[in-house]
Amino acid sequence: MLITRTSLANAVANGQRLYASFKPAPKLNELDLNPNVIAAEYAVRGPIPARAEELRAILQTNPSSLPFSTIINANIGNPQQLDQQPLTWYRQVLSLLQNPMLLKAKHISDVYPQDVVNRAEDLLSSIGSVGAYSGSQGVQLLRESVADFIFRRDGHEASADDIFLTGGASAAVTYLLTAICSGPDSGVLIPIPQYPLYTATLALNNATPLPYYLEESKGWSTNPDEIREVIVSAISRGIKPKALVVINPGNPTGAILSYDNIADIITVAAEYGVMVIADEVYQENVFRGEFVSMRRVFKDLQAAEPELYANVLLASLHSTSKGFSGECGQRGGYMELVNFSEPLKAAITKLTSINLCPTVTGQALIELMINPPRDADGESTKVYNQERDAIMVQLKSRSQALYDAFCKMEGVECQLPEGAMYLFPKITIPQKAQDKAKELNVAPDAFYCAQLLEHTGICTVPGSGFGQVEGTFHVRTTFLVPGTEWVQLWENFHKQFMDEFRG
Ligand SMILES: Cc1ncc(COP(=O)(O)O)c(C=O)c1O
Structure with a gap:
């Protein structure tokens, strides 16, 4: 052995050089970087x-x-x-999840309304400690709650098995695109203008973005015929269009898709067997018009024409970051994988398990977002x-x-x-x-x-x-x-x- 702890200590104490006769190699540098990252x-x-x-x-x-x-x-x-101040209800419940000792404090009712205490106790009994890893797909009871929320929103049943709680919607996008992109002949349709998470993630996966342009003069509307043309052109160049991203309400455009428009887009996806990624993180931020989820329209179409739409895979994404929740730093999100086959779901589950689990407080926040205070007369409801x-x-x-x-x-x-x-x-x-x-x-x-x-x-x-x-x-x-x-x-x-x- 050339260097020992003792020889090193002696050399430092005596101001001597170490006996080590090798030529150091150059530092790892930018030429060693993954070109996809660049x-x-x-x-x-x-x-x-x-x-x-x-x-x-x-x-x-x-x-x-x-x-x-x-x-x-x-x-x-x-x-x-x-x-923007955090919603009082969110932070009161979260603070009890972080510090459950407070639930035993004598004067807790002087500080927290009873419905906050009740909700924190309920959540702790389904989650356990927020300091422990949860299952990679997220806490089962919370996923069931998300499925209930989706059912209330869309009028079509959802299953907790299809729900993945994620670290914001960004993690969901990473999982989905990583799972389906296998090099430059994998294409993903993205709206232009788009939220750059999509182009960045495609670049990281060395996949090909297939831009479809939103029509500015028509309020940034989406033209299904253009999507069709982009798909046909990609196929003619040997690129397989695997997914189609739809951001609704739009970032950066602020546009909201109509029911009919969504139906047309899903029909194109069915024609060409393309997965739809419905990025609906702004679904609560609606000032004018009405938000309709892609999932609802898809389920309506499927109910009417089961065979025609049997091949459509839909991933729908939501987040605690946006809307009046505005809790970007908490990293709460979920995706629902609608109509995915077991092997595809298993691949996504593998990716989520590599990351162990999303933050458990982020998961709890999803629950608070989709289930705000319940008691109509309760103090929290009024404030919320x-x-x-x-x-x-x-x-x-x-x-x-x-x-x-x-x-x-x-x-x-x-x-x-x-x-x-x-x-x-x-x-x-x-x-x-x-x-x-x-x-x-x-x-x-x-x-x-x-x-x-x-x-x-x-x-x-x-x-x-x-x-x-x-x-x-x-x-x-x-x-x-x-x-x-x-x-x-x-x-x-x-x-x-x-x-x-x-x-
Ligand atoms: C359209 C869209 N999708 C996804 C995200 C990611 O949000 P988060 O990862 O915080 O949920 C954002 C963030 O701004 C966004 O605008």
């Missing part, structure tokens, strides 16, 4: 948000060195990073309803205020969102600004967002991170930021930008 991009936390963090650090050390005093995070749908309604009213009014502001800006067109938390205005970027962007080797919309950030502290995401029709430029912003001052800042900036570059 290819994957996730704009929501891309270069503009990274620059926002640098500016935040500058503001902390030198508050008056920039033309603004704060960073406004309009780049990500993260409500509690802004001013008030808090929920206040959040929804604010979201709607903020979306309207921002939409109105965009409608007034020169060269900006915007669709009024029906749901979700985002606006995706189209910006006509003057040629002079496009030339400047080219000089800087960035996309024109990335240049716009960078300028907006540097002048106002408002952090947004360029449309190029979500995909857009070639030659058009968009910006995605959330409407979660409180107040109207920041909207005014944006209006002023936009005017200056146009004055500078209009030519």
